[in-house]
Amino acid sequence: MSEKRTIRIGLLGFGVVGQGVWKNIDKNRSALEYRLGAELAITQVVVKDASKAREVQVPAECYSDDPARVVDNPEIDIVCELMGGTGKALELTRRALQQGKIVVTANKALICEHGEELFEIARQNGGHYFFEASVAGGIPIIKTIREALVANRFKLIFGILNGTSNYILTRMEREGLSFDATLGDARKLGYVEADEALDLDGIDAAHKAVILAYLAHGKWVGLDQIICEGIRDITGEDIEIAGQLGYKIKLLAVIARDFEANQLSVRLHPALISKQEVIAGVDEVYNGVSVTGDVVGTTVLIGRGAGQDATSSSVISDIADAVFMLQGAPAPAISEEDEATYQKLADGLELAPQDQLAGRYYLRIHVKDEEGVLAKISDILAKEHISFATVNQKELEDGTAKLMVTTHKSNEAAIARAKAVLAAQSSVIGAPVSFRIFDPSKV
Ligand SMILES: NC(=O)c1ccc[n+]([C@@H]2O[C@H](COP(=O)([O-])OP(=O)(O)OC[C@H]3O[C@@H](n4cnc5c(N)ncnc54)[C@H](O)[C@@H]3O)[C@@H](O)[C@H]2O)c1
Ligand SMILES: N[C@@H](CCO)C(=O)O
Numbered sequence: 001m002s003e004k005r006t007i008r009i010g011l012l013g014f015g016v017v018g019q020g021v022w023k024n025i026d027k028n029r030s031a032l033e034y035r036l037g038a039e040l041a042i043t044q045v046v047v048k049d050a051s052k053a054r055e056v057q058v059p060a061e062c063y064s065d066d067p068a069r070v071v072d073n074p075e076i077d078i079v080c081e082l083m084g085g086t087g088k089a090l091e092l093t094r095r096a097l098q099q100g101k102i103v104v105t106a107n108k109a110l111i112c113e114h115g116e117e118l119f120e121i122a123r124q125n126g127g128h129y130f131f132e133a134s135v136a137g138g139i140p141i142i143k144t145i146r147e148a149l150v151a152n153r154f155k156l157i158f159g160i161l162n163g164t165s166n167y168i169l170t171r172m173e174r175e176g177l178s179f180d181a182t183l184g185d186a187r188k189l190g191y192v193e194a195d196e197a198l199d200l201d202g203i204d205a206a207h208k209a210v211i212l213a214y215l216a217h218g219k220w221v222g223l224d225q226i227i228c229e230g231i232r233d234i235t236g237e238d239i240e241i242a243g244q245l246g247y248k249i250k251l252l253a254v255i256a257r258d259f260e261a262n263q264l265s266v267r268l269h270p271a272l273i274s275k276q277e278v279i280a281g282v283d284e285v286y287n288g289v290s291v292t293g294d295v296v297g298t299t300v301l302i303g304r305g306a307g308q309d310a311t312s313s314s315v316i317s318d319i320a321d322a323v324f325m326l327q328g329a330p331a332p333a334i335s336e337e338d339e340a341t342y343q344k345l346a347d348g349l350e351l352a353p354q355d356q357l358a359g360r361y362y363l364r365i366h367v368k369d370e371e372g373v374l375a376k377i378s379d380i381l382a383k384e385h386i387s388f389a390t391v392n393q394k395e396l397e398d399g400t401a402k403l404m405v406t407t408h409k410s411n412e413a414a415i416a417r418a419k420a421v422l423a424a425q426s427s428v429i430g431a432p433v434s435f436r437i438f439d440p441s442k443v
């Protein structure tokens with residue numbers, strides 16, 4: 001029997017995900033190496049501080065603070081960039097790809113901002129850039145869209161793409177906790193980005209939506225071109241009223257393509273979604289992605305969207321594909337290597353104008369308890385052709401009240417104008433808050 005080839009892997013960064021990759025390759029080593037027909041050796045681990053106490057023990061000779069020992073080392077077959085950020089990570093990923101290396105990453109911020117350039121460098125130099133862990137943690141969504149659902153054109157992809165915010169919303173709903181009270185737990189569980197604003201302001205999930213939009217439609221969309229709103233405005237009372245009306249509030253990514261108009265809508269925002277929808281039942285750190293293809297129909301994938309083990313499962317899956325490539329397998333079927341296909345997908349494709357986005361809305365308006373205030377609000381909304389579907393009122397101890405209303409069909413521009421007029425009223429306290437009501441059957 002011929003000797004198995006040893007594949008040498010270098011890790012850049014050894015935090016939550018990096019240690020998970022080490023731990024789980026070790027855990028299932030014999031089955032993994034049997035399936036791959038190769039031996040896996042993580043020979044270099046680049047850290048800032050080798051003396052730091054870590055859960056996973058690594059032989060001292062593997063540690064270094066010099067990225068060149070991974071990036072410029074001809075003995076390293078696969079570079080895993082698991083340090084995060086868009087500074088040093090960009091520089092090192094570029095350098096590795098320029099040398100024709102295979103790079104595996106979990107870094108969605110980097111792909112969203114620099115994917116176009118990095119895939120091009122990979123293409124030109126015969127390397128490859130794998131990124132399954134970057135979207136929806138352990139869910140194999142990249143492989144699913146790119147390979148398993150290759151027969152389809154995608155009218156609608158939507159779902160929950162951030163584990164931290166879904167974990168927070170779930171605990172707010174179940175335990176009535178504030179979001180500050182749950183953020184610390186999410187951090188301890190290894191879900192939260194080094195910069196927590198990425199999770200809380202929707203940016204992390206928007207990065208992932210941009211990556212999915214590229215995969216499905218071949219078009220890179222800038223974060224500045226899309227609606228991106230996080231979970232900070234959601235209160236316990238919003239979740240409670242939504243629940244009474246048959247909805248959950250979820251941070252949703254929506255990637256909708258109108259093939260007739262050749263328009264694409266990519267957005268990321270909290271939304272009320274009917275409890276009947278599968279995605280509404282996706283709680284805690286789980287992510288869920290609903291993919292509607294013109295051939296397969298709707299397929300929903302659910303799994304852990306963040307955390308050490310789930311994320312490292314996806315990184316190891318990319319390492320496995322990299323091993324197959326190193327053994328002579330072609331690069332994945334429809335991939336960034338096949339630019340012509342991707343350009344055809346995106347031919348003439350425009351972004352749908354945001355202010356024409358139509359649907360129903362939920363509005364929370366804090367008012368002074370004055371006579372006629374509801375009639376006044378109703379008048380202001382009527383001027384924008386917005387009508388109430390439901391009205392709930394909550395009296396507060398200070399004599400003010402919160403009005404929680406849902407509307408019949410309206411649109412972004414009308415809601416924005418109505419909110420501005422409402423905020424200027426002396427009987428309205430602060431700025432009204434609105435969330436969209438998302439109905440996938442109306443897309
Ligand atoms: N934690 C998750 O659930 C999760 C899930 C999916 C994707 N990701 C992504 O994976 C990447 C890593 O995330 P993490 O949760 O492991 O973060 P982390 O902060 O736990 O680990 C990153 C490590 O990289 C180190 N590092 C940063 N710059 C370095 C440098 N120049 N040289 C050496 N080491 C450096 C940091 O000191 C840290 O130990 C990020 O891109 C993140 O967005 C994380
Ligand atoms: N911070 C991210 C990690 C997974 O990408 C999340 O909570 O979803």
Ligand code: NA
Pocket residue numbers: 132133134135136137138139140141142314
């Ligand atoms: Na994934």
